[in-house]
Amino acid sequence: MEETKKKYSTIPKANKEYKEGKTYDDQVEGRNSVLELLESGKDVNKIFITKGEKHGSINKIIAMAKERKIVIVEKDKRQMEQIAQNQNYQGVIAIVPPFEYCEIEDILDKAKALKQDPFVLILDGIEDPHNLGSIIRTAETAGIHGIIIPKRRAASVNSTVNKVSAGAVQYMKIARVTNITEAIKKLKDAGLWICGTDINTNQYYYNQDLTGPLGIVIGNEGAGMSEKVKKNCDFLVKIPMQGKVTSLNASVSTGIIVYEAVKQRIK
Numbered sequence: 001m002e003e004t005k006k007k008y009s010t011i012p013k014a015n016k017e018y019k020e021g022k023t024y025d026d027q028v029e030g031r032n033s034v035l036e037l038l039e040s041g042k043d044v045n046k047i048f049i050t051k052g053e054k055h056g057s058i059n060k061i062i063a064m065a066k067e068r069k070i071v072i073v074e075k076d077k078r079q080m081e082q083i084a085q086n087q088n089y090q091g092v093i094a095i096v097p098p099f100e101y102c103e104i105e106d107i108l109d110k111a112k113a114l115k116q117d118p119f120v121l122i123l124d125g126i127e128d129p130h131n132l133g134s135i136i137r138t139a140e141t142a143g144i145h146g147i148i149i150p151k152r153r154a155a156s157v158n159s160t161v162n163k164v165s166a167g168a169v170q171y172m173k174i175a176r177v178t179n180i181t182e183a184i185k186k187l188k189d190a191g192l193w194i195c196g197t198d199i200n201t202n203q204y205y206y207n208q209d210l211t212g213p214l215g216i217v218i219g220n221e222g223a224g225m226s227e228k229v230k231k232n233c234d235f236l237v238k239i240p241m242q243g244k245v246t247s248l249n250a251s252v253s254t255g256i257i258v259y260e261a262v263k264q265r266i267k
Contacts, residue, residue, distance in 0.1 A: 026098050027159045028167075029089040031057045036167020037094055038064045045095045046071040050080045053091035061092055085159045099157040099169070101176040104186055107146025110173055114145075117213045118192055119261070121147045124180050124229050125220035126250055129155045133164025134251035135218070140168035142258045148175045148183050184232045187215045196225055196233030197253060199246065205237040210261035218257075221250050 028037050035057065037044060047065050049058060051074045065072050075083070083093055111118040121139050126132050132155040139147055155161065156176065162169045177183045184194055192213040197205075210216075217233060219225035230236070239248060239256055248256075 026096050027085065028094040028096055028162045029084060029086050029159050030163045031061065031090045031092055033163050033167045034061055034092050034094045036170050040170035042170060043097050044070050046073055048073050048075055048080060048083060048093040050091040051076050058092060086163055102173045104148065104175050104183060107173050107175060108190055111145040119144050120187060120192065120215040122180060122184060122215050122217045123147060123149045124217055124225050125150060125154050127155055128221060129158060129160040130164050131221060131250045133161040135254045136161065136165040136172050137168040138251065138255045138258060140172050142262050144258065146173035146175060148177055150180050151176050151178055181228050181232055184229065194233045196230055196236045197238065197257060198225065198230060198236040199238050201236035201238050203235065203237050205239055205257050205260050208235060208237045210264050214261060216257055216261065218250055218254050
C-alpha cells in the first residue's frame with residue numbers, strides 16, 4: 001500500500017481520497033469481473049468508471065450499481081490508469097473490502113449442505129497470481145467445494161487473481177492457513193483421501209480412483225510439493241510427459257487432474 005500511496009502523490013486529482021485519509025481495501029478490475037462481483041451480492045464500496053465509457057456492458061454495471069445504491073465515480077483516463085493495478089482494466093474498477101477467507105470447516109460444511117462427498121484443492125505454495133486465478137476458475141467450474149492456500153510464500157487473492165479467474169473468486173470458498181500439513185491432517189480426520197502430484201511416482205492419474213471424499217494437492221510451480229506435504233499424502237499421481245519438457249504449468253496440471261476426478265465422479 002505504501003508504494004501505491006507514493007504513486008498517487010504525483011497526481012493531485014487522483015490523490016484526493018488519500019489526502020482525505022482514506023485507503024483502498026482491494027479492487028476488482030475489468031467488466032466481466034465487476035459484473036460477477038455485482039451479481040454475487042458481495043459488498044462493494046464504490047465503482048470508478050472512465051469518463052465517456054458509458055456503453056456496452058458498462059451500462060449494465062451502472063444500472064446494477066444504482067439498483068444496489070453503490071457510489072459511482074467518473075474519472076478521466078489518466079486518473080483511472082493511476083488507480084488500476086492491471087493494464088487491461090476495461091474502464092471499470094470496483095473498490096471492495098479485503099477478500100474474506102473462510103475456515104476449512106466452512107468448506108466441509110458446504111459439501112455437507114450439498115449432500116456431496118467433499119472435493120477440495122490444496123495449493124502448496126502457488127506463487128504466481130495468474131496461476132492462482134486460473135486454478136480458481138477451473139476449480140469453480142469443476143464444482144470443487146473449496147481451496148486451501150498457505151499464508152506465507154504464496155500468492156493471495158488480489159485484483160490480478162480476481163480478473164484472471166473471470167470473477168470465479170466471488171463464488172469460491174478459500175481458506176488461508178498457517179500450515180498446509182496441519183490442514184491436510186484436518187481433512188484426513190474428516191475422512192478425505194489426499195492425492196498428491198509428483199512426477200517421480202509410478203501411478204498415472206487416470207489409473208487412480210479419484211472418487212469419494214478427496215483432496216488434491218498441487219505443488220509449487222518450480223519445486224513441486226514440499227517433502228513434508230508429500231509424506232502426508234495417501235497416494236501420489238503423475239501426468240505422462242512425452243516431450244523434452246518435463247513439466248506443465250501448475251494451472252494446466254490442475255485442470256487435467258481435477259477433470260479426471262470430475263469424470264470419475266460423474267460415472
